[in-house]
Amino acid sequence: MTTLHAPDAPLEVRPRKISRKATGADAIFEHASRAVGASVLVITGGVGLFLAWQAYPTLQRYGFGFFTETQWQPETDTLGIAAVLLGTVEVAMVAMTIAFPLALLTALYISEYAPAAIRSTLVSLVDLMAAVPSIVYGLWGFFLIMPHAAEFALWLQKHFGWIPIFQVHADPDAAVWDASRYIASAFCAGIAVAMMVLPMSCAVMRQVFSQTPAGEKEAALALGSTRWGMIRAVVLPFGRGGIIGGTMLGLGRALGETIAVVLIVSPAFEIKPRILEVGTVTVSSLIAGRFGEASTAQLSALLAAGFVLFVITLIVNTVAAIIVNRSRSGAGTDA
C-alpha cells in the first residue's frame, strides 16, 4: 500500500507558482463580465447622482421642512413629502403582507409538493405573472378587485376597527354603505402591487429551495420525518437567505411601483395611518401624476422626492444583502 503523501513532500515548502492572470477565453470572459458588472454600478450610481443633482435646489430651498411638510402644493409654494413617504411605506407594507405568504407557499409548493408533470408549467405561470404589464394590473385592480376589496375593508373595519390602521372615518353600520370611503385606498393599491411583486419573490425563493441538498432531505425522511417536518427542518433553514432576499427584493419593487398605483389611488396629502380609507399617495405615483405638467422648479421637487425614495430603496436592499450574506444558505443545516 502506498501512502498518499510522498515521503519528501515536507521538503517542498514552496507551492508551485500559479499564474493569477487568466489567459485566452478566460481572460475575455473575465474582462467582459467585469465590464458588464461595472456598468451596473455606473448606471445605478449615475441615476443616484442625477437625482441628487436635480434634487439639490429643492432640498436647499425647503431644507428639513421638505421631510416634515405633508402638503404638496406647488402653486402655494408648500412642498413636503411626509405624507407621500408614509403612503409609499403603507402601500408597500400592505403589498408585502399579502405577497410574502403567497410567494413563500407558492415557492414551497412548486419545489416540494408539485408533481413533476406540472412543475414547469407552474414555474412559467409565475414568470408570466411578472411579464404582465403593470397597467394591466392597475386596470384589473380598479375594475375587478376594488369592489371586493372595499367590501373586505368594510368587514375589517367592523371587526378590527379598534386597531388604528383599520379605522375608517365612516359609519360601518350606516343605512346606505358609504362605499366611496373604502375605495382608492392604500389597501386597494397594495393588493394590485402584491400581485406584481409576488413573482419576483417567488422566483428567488424557489431557486434557493430547489438547491437544498437532496441528501439532507432524504436523511430527514429516512429518520421518519413527515414531508412537512422535512421542510421545516431542512428546506426552510437552508433557504432562509433566499426567503429574506426574495422578500426584500419584492419590497424594493413594491416601494417603487407606479402605474397601477396611479390608476387606483385618489391622491391625498395628509398623514393617514388608516390604510382602508380612501386617499393616499406614493412617491412614484406622485411623480407619474405630476411630471407631465411640471415646470422646472416643480420637476426638481418631484425628483427630490424620487431621490429620497432611491436612498430608501438603497438602504433596504443593502440591509437585505447584509442579512443574506450573514445567514449563508445552508448554514442552518450544518448543525
Next chain:
Amino acid sequence: MSRLRVLSAVLAALACVLTLPGAASATVYAQIEGTGSTWSELIVQQWISDVDANGMKVVYTGGGSSKGRKDFSQDSTDFAISEIPYQGVDEQGNADTSNGREFAYLPIVAGGTAFTYQLKIGNDLVRNLRLSGETLSRIFTNQITNWDDPAITRDNNGRKFPSLPITPVVRSDGSGTTAQFTTWMDKMYPSIWRPYFGRSGLTSYYPRKGRMIGQAGSDQVMNTIAGFAGNGTIGYVEYSYPVNKDYPVVKVLNKAGYFVEPTQYNVAVALTRARINQDKSSQLYLTQILDGVYSNPDPRAYPISSYSYMIIPTGADDPRMTTAKRQTLADFMYYSLCAGQTKAGPYGYSPLPLNLVQAGFDQIAKLKKADPDVDLTDRDVTQCNNPTFDGKHLDQNKLAAIAPQPAACDKLGEGPCGTETGNNQPSTDDNSGGTTGGTTGGSTGSTGGGGGGSVGQAPGSTDPGATTIDPVTGAVVGAPDGTTTSAGAIYANPTELVSSRPADTNTFGLLAVLELIALILLPGLYVAALGRRRNANRLGGR
C-alpha cells in the same frame, strides 16, 4: 396606332380632370403629433380616424391641458389642445408660456362642462337631477355635503333625495376642465369660490379638500363616478363622457329660470353670447370671454358652455415644422372645422359657430404665411359642410335656430321632468315645432348633426316609466297625474333605505372570505386528492 394615342390622351385628360379638384391628393403629408386636453379628446380621436383614410397621420394623446401647453412650449409636439390659453406666469413665478415658440390659438370644438353623478334611490339610478349654479358651487366647495340638503330639494321642486353624503370627484392632474369650471365659479359665485380657494381667479389644479376624491384624467373621473362605489358621487367632465357611458348629467339652472342639459343645441345657443378676443395683436387673440355665456338670458342656454383650442405653431423657422407637416395640420384642421363638426353633436359636443370657423380659417392661413409652399386652395367657408351654418346664409346660426325650447317641466318651480338625461336627447315639449315662441324656424326635420335628433320627447305621452313600481316598497312611484310633468321620475323614500340592502352584510362578508379561500384552495385540493387516489390505485394494483 393613332387610336392608341387618342386613347392615352383621353386618359391623360381624364386623369388631369380627376386630380385637379383634389390637388391636395398630390400633396405630401407627414405625421403630426400633439398632446393636451382630455375634454376634447373623444372628438379629436374621431377626427383622426376619419382623416386617416386620406393619408393624414395624426397622433394625439390626452394627459390634460396643462401637459399639452407644456409639451408644446418644449418643442416636443407639433400642436397642443387646451381649454385655456397660456397663463403667462403661474403663482409660483414659473413661466406658463410658449417659451418663445410662435403660435396661434385655433378654436376646434365647443361643448358643455357637464356634472355627472351617481345617486341611487333603492336600486334605481336618479336620472333627472336638477341643480342651480349656486348649489353646484356650494357642493364643490364642501358647503353642501348631503343629498338631502334643502337647497337640492328646492332645486328639484320639493323632491327629496336620501340622506347620503355627497362625494365630489375632482381632477387630480392639471386640467382645462377644472380651469373652465373654476372660471365659471370665480365669475358667477365669487363669494362661495374665493374663500374656499383662498384667492381669486381660476386654477387648473382643483384644491381637493374634505370628502373629495381626486382622479387623473376625465375617463378616470367618469369611471369612479360610474363605479360600484360611486353612489353619492358627482364630478365634472365634458358632456361626451356621460353620453358615452350612458350616465345622467345634472340639468343646470340658467339665467332664464330653466334647468337645461348640455346638448349640442343648448351649448350652441349659449355660445352665441361668447365674445372672442378680436384684437389680433393680443397674445390672447381668439380666446374666449364667456361672461355673456354664463348669464345668457335665452331659456335654452347651458351656462357652463365653452370651447377648446388647438395651439398651432406659426413660426416660419419653427424647429419641428416642415411643409408636409404644415400641410397635414392645415388639412386636418380644415376637415375638423367643417365636415368634422357634424360629428360633434352625436358625440356630446357642439359644432363651432360661423364666426369661430372663420377665425379658425384665418389662423390656418398663418401656416401658409409661415411657409408659402403650403397649399390652401379651395379652403372657403361657403364650401364648409359645418352644421351650424350653410354656405348661403352665413349670418345666422342654423343650430341655434332649430334648438328646441326647453320643456315646461324644466322651469324653475315646475316639474321635475321625468325624461332622462345624459342620452344626448334634448328635453322639450316641442314635438311639432312652430309652437315655440321666440326664435322661429323650428324645422325639426333635419338637424344636420344627425344622432342628436331634434324630435322632442313629450314626457307625458312617451315615457314608459309612467307607472313604475318601486322595487323596494312595491308602491307606485311617480303616479301619473295627467300632466306632462312628473311622469317616470324616481322619487326618494328616505326612510326605506335599509331595505335596499340585500341582507346582513356581516354574514356575507364572512361568506365572501370563505369563498375566496375555497376558490384558492379547492382546485389544488382536488388535484391533490386525484393524485392520491391514483397512487392508491397503483399501489393497490400491485
